[in-house]
Amino acid sequence: xIENSFNRRNFLKVLGWGGATAAxxxxxxxxVEDGKEFVTSYVETADYIIPSIGTYFNSTCAQCDAxxxxxxxxxxxxxxxxxxxxxxxxxxxxxxxxxxxxxQAHYNPDRIREPLLRNGDRGEAITWExxxxxxxxxxxxxxAENIAFLTGVVSGHDKALLKNYLDALGSGHHYVYEAVAPSxxxxxxxxxxxxEMPRLRLDKAKVIVSFGADFLGAWVSPVHFSQQxxxxxxxxxxERGVLVxxxxxxxxxxxxxxxxxxxxxxxxxxxxxxxxxALAAAGLSVPGDVAAxxxxxxxxxxxxxxxxxxxxxxxxxxLLKERSPSLIIAGSAAEGYxxxxxxxxxxxLLNQILxxxxxxxxxxxxxxxxxxxxxxxxxLALQSLNDNMAQDKVKVLxxxxxxxVFTAPATMKxxxxxxxxxxxxxxxxxxxxxxxxxxxxxxxNSAMEDWAxxxxxxxxxxxxxxxxxxxxxxxYPGTLGLGDILLGLLKYRRxxxxxxxxxxxxxxxxxxxxxxxxxxxxxxxxDTFWEAALSHGGVKMVGEPVNLSGxxxxxxxxxxAPFVEDATYPLHLIPAVSASMRDGRNAxxxxxxxxxxxxxxxxxxxxxxxxxxxxxxxxxxxxDIVEVASKSGAMKxxxxxxxxxxxxxxxxxxxxxxxxxxxxxxxxxxxxxKILDPVFDKETGELAMHETRVKVTKAGKRVIxxxxxxxxxGNQMGRKIAVRLTSNKVNLSEEV
Amino acid sequence: MNYFLRLSVLLVGLxxxxxxxxxxTVQPLTTADDLGPKVEQPFEFxxxxxxGNADKGGxxxxxxxxxxxxxxxxxxxxxxxxxxxxxxxxxxxVRETPRIKKLFEYWEAKKAIxxxxxxxxxxxxRFNHERHIQRFVxxxxxxxxxxxxxxxxxxxxxxxxRRQKPLSMGWCVSCHQKDHPVDATSTxxxxxxxxxxxxxx
Ligand code: SF4
Numbered sequence: 001x002i003e004n005s006f007n008r009r010n011f012l013k014v015l016g017w018g019g020a021t022a023a024x025x026x027x028x029x030x031x032v033e034d035g036k037e038f039v040t041s042y043v044e045t046a047d048y049i050i051p052s053i054g055t056y057f058n059s060t061c062a063q064c065d066a067x068x069x070x071x072x073x074x075x076x077x078x079x080x081x082x083x084x085x086x087x088x089x090x091x092x093x094x095x096x097x098x099x100x101x102x103x104q105a106h107y108n109p110d111r112i113r114e115p116l117l118r119n120g121d122r123g124e125a126i127t128w129e130x131x132x133x134x135x136x137x138x139x140x141x142x143x144a145e146n147i148a149f150l151t152g153v154v155s156g157h158d159k160a161l162l163k164n165y166l167d168a169l170g171s172g173h174h175y176v177y178e179a180v181a182p183s184x185x186x187x188x189x190x191x192x193x194x195x196e197m198p199r200l201r202l203d204k205a206k207v208i209v210s211f212g213a214d215f216l217g218a219w220v221s222p223v224h225f226s227q228q229x230x231x232x233x234x235x236x237x238x239e240r241g242v243l244v245x246x247x248x249x250x251x252x253x254x255x256x257x258x259x260x261x262x263x264x265x266x267x268x269x270x271x272x273x274x275x276x277x278a279l280a281a282a283g284l285s286v287p288g289d290v291a292a293x294x295x296x297x298x299x300x301x302x303x304x305x306x307x308x309x310x311x312x313x314x315x316x317x318x319l320l321k322e323r324s325p326s327l328i329i330a331g332s333a334a335e336g337y338x339x340x341x342x343x344x345x346x347x348x349l350l351n352q353i354l355x356x357x358x359x360x361x362x363x364x365x366x367x368x369x370x371x372x373x374x375x376x377x378x379x380l381a382l383q384s385l386n387d388n389m390a391q392d393k394v395k396v397l398x399x400x401x402x403x404x405v406f407t408a409p410a411t412m413k414x415x416x417x418x419x420x421x422x423x424x425x426x427x428x429x430x431x432x433x434x435x436x437x438x439x440x441x442x443x444x445n446s447a448m449e450d451w452a453x454x455x456x457x458x459x460x461x462x463x464x465x466x467x468x469x470x471x472x473x474x475x476y477p478g479t480l481g482l483g484d485i486l487l488g489l490l491k492y493r494r495x496x497x498x499x500x501x502x503x504x505x506x507x508x509x510x511x512x513x514x515x516x517x518x519x520x521x522x523x524x525x526x527d528t529f530w531e532a533a534l535s536h537g538g539v540k541m542v543g544e545p546v547n548l549s550g551x552x553x554x555x556x557x558x559x560x561a562p563f564v565e566d567a568t569y570p571l572h573l574i575p576a577v578s579a580s581m582r583d584g585r586n587a588x589x590x591x592x593x594x595x596x597x598x599x600x601x602x603x604x605x606x607x608x609x610x611x612x613x614x615x616x617x618x619x620x621x622x623x624d625i626v627e628v629a630s631k632s633g634a635m636k637x638x639x640x641x642x643x644x645x646x647x648x649x650x651x652x653x654x655x656x657x658x659x660x661x662x663x664x665x666x667x668x669x670x671x672x673x674k675i676l677d678p679v680f681d682k683e684t685g686e687l688a689m690h691e692t693r694v695k696v697t698k699a700g701k702r703v704i705x706x707x708x709x710x711x712x713x714g715n716q717m718g719r720k721i722a723v724r725l726t727s728n729k730v731n732l733s734e735e736v
Numbered sequence: 737m738n739y740f741l742r743l744s745v746l747l748v749g750l751x752x753x754x755x756x757x758x759x760x761t762v763q764p765l766t767t768a769d770d771l772g773p774k775v776e777q778p779f780e781f782x783x784x785x786x787x788g789n790a791d792k793g794g795x796x797x798x799x800x801x802x803x804x805x806x807x808x809x810x811x812x813x814x815x816x817x818x819x820x821x822x823x824x825x826x827x828x829x830v831r832e833t834p835r836i837k838k839l840f841e842y843w844e845a846k847k848a849i850x851x852x853x854x855x856x857x858x859x860x861x862r863f864n865h866e867r868h869i870q871r872f873v874x875x876x877x878x879x880x881x882x883x884x885x886x887x888x889x890x891x892x893x894x895x896x897x898r899r900q901k902p903l904s905m906g907w908c909v910s911c912h913q914k915d916h917p918v919d920a921t922s923t924x925x926x927x928x929x930x931x932x933x934x935x936x937x
Binding site (some may be wrong): 033034036037038039040041042044045050053395496678698 | 737772773774775776805808809811813814815816817818840843846847849850851852853854855856857858897899
C-alpha cells in the first residue's frame with residue numbers, strides 16, 4: 001500500500017485559501033491530462049487491429065509441461081489476458097490458474113534483462129556476441145566428454161537443435177531432470193502396457209479408483225483430465241461415474257471424490273492386490289498364477305496393513321465388479337516409496353485384471369518425428385549429473401528450464417558439487433538459486449515473446465505439434481529464446497548448415513514449411529500452411545497408434561509388508577505438489593502466492609498439515625510454528641490442523657522457501673525439498689519422494705495463519721451450502 | 737492519490753451545481769474560456785487544410801476517414817502513417833514542404849509519429865467514442881463534424897487541435913441530462929446514461 005502522508009488538511013494548509021480555491025476549481029476541470037501522454041500510433045497496421053479492441057493470437061502455455069493451447073488477448077501491442085484455445089484438443093478452450101499467471105512471468109519486474117558474466121560476487125552485463133563467443137571458447141577448450149547439458153522436459157525444434165548442438169560438440173551428455181514427475185509410474189506403465197503414458201479415458205470409465213493421482217490439480221495434464229472428469233460425472237448415459245480416491249494426504253482430486261480413503265502411507269500396492277483377491281473371490285476371472293500370488297491378501301490382512309476397513313474393501317471390490325469399464329490410476333502417492341515400482345505394478349495389474357486395458361487405458365499415437373518427441377525427465381538424471389560433478393567429470397555445464405539448486409535435497413550436496421564445475425552457463429528468467437551460482441547467465445525471452453514448438457507428453461488425440469509464438473514485442477531487447485541461443489552457438493560449429501538462417505524464426509519457418517506434407521499441409525502452399533499453423537496454434541500430424549501390450553503376469557510381483565515404526569522419526573512426510581506452486585518454478589508470480597490453496601485456503605506461506613489426533617498428541621494447535629526434522633535436515637513452518645490427512649502423516653507443500661529468484665518468491669515459506677531423505681525406488685533409482693520420516697516439535701512461536709477460510713473452518717457456518725446429497729444413481733453410503 | 741480522487745469527486749459535484757444553469761442553453765461549438773493548453777506536436781498537422789470548408793481552402797475530408805476507429809472502438813485513434821502516405825505519395829504539389837518532408841522521414845524510417853494526446857481523460861474515466869458516433873452520426877444522422885464538435889469543438893478551423901471544452905464530469909452530465917431524439921425520424925427521446933458505472937468502471 002502506498003501511504004499518502006499528504007492529507008487533505010495539509011493540502012489546503014499549504015495552498016492557503018486563495019490557492020485552495022484555485023486548486024478546487026482546478027480539480028473539477030483540469031483533471032484532463034492534455035499533452036502529456038502519447039497516442040498509440042502505428043506506421044502500418046492490419047485492418048483487424050483496432051485500438052482498444054483486443055485481438056487474440058494462439059500460442060502454447062509454458063507454465064507447466066501439459067502444453068495446453070492458449071490465446072492471448074493483445075491490445076495496443078500488449079498482451080493483457082490469456083484464455084484457452086478452443087481448437088486445442090488437450091484443453092478445449094479452458095485453462096488453469098497456473099496458466100493464467102503466465103502474464104506475470106512475462107511482465108515480472110525481476111526478469112533478467114541482459115547476459116551477465118560473473119565478476120567476483122557480481123554479474124557484469126555483457127553483449128550476446130561476447131556471451132556466445134565465450135561459450136564457444138569454453139566448450140572448445142575442454143574434452144566433449146566433460147560437457148553436460150541439464151534441461152527440463154524438451155521437445156519440438158528446440159530439442160532437435162539441442163541434439164544437433166550436442167552432436168556438433170561430440171558430447172551425448174544430456175540430462176533431463178524433472179523435480180516432480182511421474183517417472184516411476186512411467187517406467188511401470190512401460191512394463192505393464194508397453195508405453196510410458198497411455199491415454200486415460202476418464203470419460204469412458206464408470207468407476208475411477210485413483211491411488212493418489214491428483215489429476216484435477218497438478219498431475220500430468222490437469223485441465224484435460226478436468227474436462228474428461230466432467231463427462232465422467234455427467235455422461236450421456238446418465239449414469240454418474242463414481243470416484244474413489246485412495247491416498248494418505250487429501251489432494252484436490254481427493255476432495256472431489258465420492259469416497260476418500262485415508263491409507264497408511266506406502267501400502268497402496270497391498271490394497272491393489274487385496275482388491276484383486278476380493279474380485280477373484282467375487283467371481284471375476286483371474287489368471288491362475290495371479291490368483292495364487294494374491295491369495296494371501298485377505299480382506300482382514302489388507303485391512304490391518306492399510307488401515308482401510310474391510311467393509312470398504314468389500315464395497316470397492318463389489319463396485320468394480322459391477323461397473324465396467326473402470327479405471328485405476330497410480331499417482332505420485334503410490335510411486336513415492338522405495339517400493340514405488342512395485343506399488344505401481346500392482347495397480348497396473350488391477351487395471352489389467354479388470355479388463356480396462358484397451359477400454360479406458362488406450363494406446364497413444366507415436367509422433368512421426370521422433371527427434372522432436374518429448375524427452376521426459378526424472379530425478380535419477382540429476383543424481384547422475386551430481387555424481388559426475390562430484391568426480392570432477394563436468395567442466396562446462398549448461399542448465400536450462402530447471403532449478404536444481406532449489407529442488408535437490410540437501411543430502412545431494414549439489415551446490416557444493418556445482419562449485420567444482422569451472423564454467424556454468426544458466427539460461428534463466430530470474431536470478432534463481434541456480435542462476436546465482438552460474439558463471440554466465442543467459443536471460444531468456446518470456447513465453448509471450450518466444451518462438452518454439454512443443455509436443456506435450458500427454459496428447460489428447462492423434463499426434464500434434466503445438467506452436468508457441470510471440471504475443472507481443474520483447475519487453476527487453478537483451479533477452480533471447482532458447483532456439484536463438486542454440487542457433488547462435490551452432491553457427492560457430494556448423495556454419496555451413498546454419499549461417500543461412502538469420503534467426504530461430506526463419507529456421508523454424510523453414511523447417512516447418514519444408515516438412516509441411518508430414519505436418520498435415522500437403523494440399524497447401526508454404527505460406528498458407530504457415531499462416532494456418534500460426535493461426536491455429538499448432539498442427540495435427542499423422543501418428544501411428546502404438547500397440548499396448550497386455551502382459552498379465554504376477555510372477556515378479558512382490559509388495560513389501562508395511563513400514564515398521566521409527567521411534568525417533570515417527571511421522572511420514574508427504575511433500576505436496578499443489579496446483580499453483582508445483583515444483584516452485586513459478587513462485588515469483590504473485591497471483592500464485594495470492595491464490596489460496598484449494599484445501600487449506602492458506603496464502604503466501606508454507607504450512608505443516610496434520611491430523612487433529614496427531615496435533616493433539618503433540619500438543620499443537622493451528623498457527624504453532626513447528627520444526628519438522630528429518631535425518632537430512634529441518635525446516636520450520638506454521639501448523640495447520642486438518643482432517644484430510646492420515647494421522648501417521650504430515651504434509652508440507654513444495655515450491656515455497658526460495659532464497660533467491662525474486663521479490664515475490666524470496667523468503668516466502670520454507671523449502672521442503674531440502675529435508676528429503678536419500679531413499680530411492682529400488683527398480684528405477686528415482687528419489688522416493690514420500691519416504692522421508694520426520695519428527696515434529698513445537699518451536700515456541702504461534703502466529704495467526706493468513707488464509708481465506710473463516711474462523712469456523714469448513715463447516716459452512718451452518719448454512720448448508722454444499723450439503724451431501726445422495727443421487728438417485730449412486731447411493732454413496734451403500735455403494736462406496 | 738485516494739484523497740485527491742475523493743476530493744475531485746466532491747468538487748465535481750460542486751461544479752455541476754454551479755454550472756447547471758447552462759444545462760439547457762445551446763452550447764456553442766467553441767468556448768474560448770475552456771481552451772486547453774497548446775500541445776507541442778512532432779509537427780503541425782493542419783486540420784483546417786484537411787477538414788476545412790472548400791471555400792476556405794479545405795478539402796472537406798470526413799473526420800472518420802482518418803479517425804477511422806472512432807465509430808468502431810472506444811478510442812478514436814490516430815491513423816497509421818501508412819494512411820497519410822497513401823494520399824500524399826501522389827500529391828506532388830506539397831511534397832517538398834517542410835511538414836510533408838518530415839512525414840516522409842518518419843515513413844522511410846518506419847517510425848510511428850509520436851503524437852501527443854490533446855484530449856486525455858484521467859484513467860478512471862471511460863469515454864466511449866463508438867457509442868457517441870453511432871448515436872449521433874448513424875442513428876440521428878447528424879453531420880459528422882457537428883457530432884465530433886460537441887466535444888472537440890470546431891476542429892475544421894484549427895491547425896493543431898486544441899481542447900475547447902472542459903471535459904469535466906459536470907460538463908458531460910449537462911449533456912447526458914438533456915433529452916435527445918433516439919434517431920433521425922423519431923419523436924421519442926432519450927438521454928445519455930447517468931449511472932456512475934457507465935464511465936467509472
Ligand atoms: S495445465 Fe499447465 S499447460 Fe495447461 S493451462 Fe495449466 S499451466 Fe498451462
